[in-house]
Amino acid sequence: MNIDAARTIADTVLCAGPVLRPYRAAGHRDPSRWQFGVLMPADIAAANESLSATAQTECLVEARDGFRLCVLLRFLQVQRRVVYRWLPERGRFKPVGSLDVDGGPLASCDEAVEHEILFEVDDATLRGSPARHTVRVPGGFDRTELHDARGTLVGQVVRHRRPLCAMVNVSAQPVLAARPARRLRVWVENRTRAGADGDEVALTTALVASHLILSIDGGSFVSMVDPPGWAAEAVESCANVGLWPVLAGPPGRQDTLLATPRILRDHPGDLLDTTVDELLQLRNLAG
Structure with a gap:
């Protein structure tokens, strides 16, 4: 099962922005609004209706008994980077917003650490x-x-990363259609506990730019954007929350699906350059 075809798209659409330009720790109070696919811990999300701890994608697969599914969850972990100046007269370090080292400024900021979680399930x-x-x-x-x-x-x-915990649930239910098909659901929940620190550590306990790449062996994904007539009703009944699935890879291939918090079209390979430009514009607005 090949999932590499969707990686480039996912990197461009979701991961390029935070990696290209991490925001300053002393910047906006709510930097999560400039990020895509942010899943907060449940206790933080419960206190703010604009935030969520879960995301779900549903899609249709045309498959008979015996198919295998490869699930790849990808996200960014935020790590705090704090720069300290050495004060020799006091014999200690002092945290600063930035420090010039031989003409090169080094700033305190938040950085992104990429993670991939891969597992397989069978019929x-x-x-x-x-x-x-x-x-x-x-x-x-x-x-x-x-x-x-x-x-x-x-x-x-000094770089500091908080531990993260999440749960991924995968289910498949038969649907009434002219061809053998299943409604596939993948549900992701951030189960990290933020604790008493709350808003102070919010983004460091989040799954940022979270998205899914699915690959199937022994079946094919049905287009959710332009479904065939026999599958239209079943596709309409699928519920997607925070993740929207499209076919990935070369046109004509239906063995790989990309589910992202951004709405794309099937086989979105020609969106790469414009997507990077859009992300950089958003970063510039964020300051």
Whole structure:
């Protein structure tokens, strides 16, 4: 099963912006509004109706018994990068917004760490209750000293990542149609606990730019954008919340599906250049 065809599209549409230009920690109070596919912890989402802890995609697959499904969940983990200036007269470090090291400014900001979670399920597994896959991403703490060209200590960079936890549920139910078909549902939930820190750490406990790439062996995905007549009613009944599925890969292929928080058309390979431009414009507006 090949999922590489959808990676380039997903990287451009969702991951390029945060990686190309991380926002400043001292910038907007609600940077999540400039991000796509943000799944917050449930306790944070419950306090703000504009946020969500879950996303769901439903699509139609034309398949007989024995098919296998490959599920790839991709998202960004936000890590805080704090720059410190060394104060030799006081013998300690002081956090600063930016530090000039030999003419090159280094800023405190939030960075993005990419994660991919890949697992497979088969037809037999999906006949009963939904298949569940738990996702655990460890936290981390890194410290790097900064020295100038003469080797003098001038500061340090500290990077901190909070652990993340998520759940992915996959189910498939037969639908009444002229051909053998199943309604496939993939549901993603952020189960990280933000704790008492709440808004202060909100984005560092989120799954950012979260999206799915699905690949099927022994079947084919039905276009949700332009379904054939026999599948139109079943496609209409599919419920997509926060993730919208389109066929990916070369035109004519129907074995790979990309579900993103941005509405695209099938086989969106020609959107790459314009999408990057749009993302950069959004980043410039965000300041």
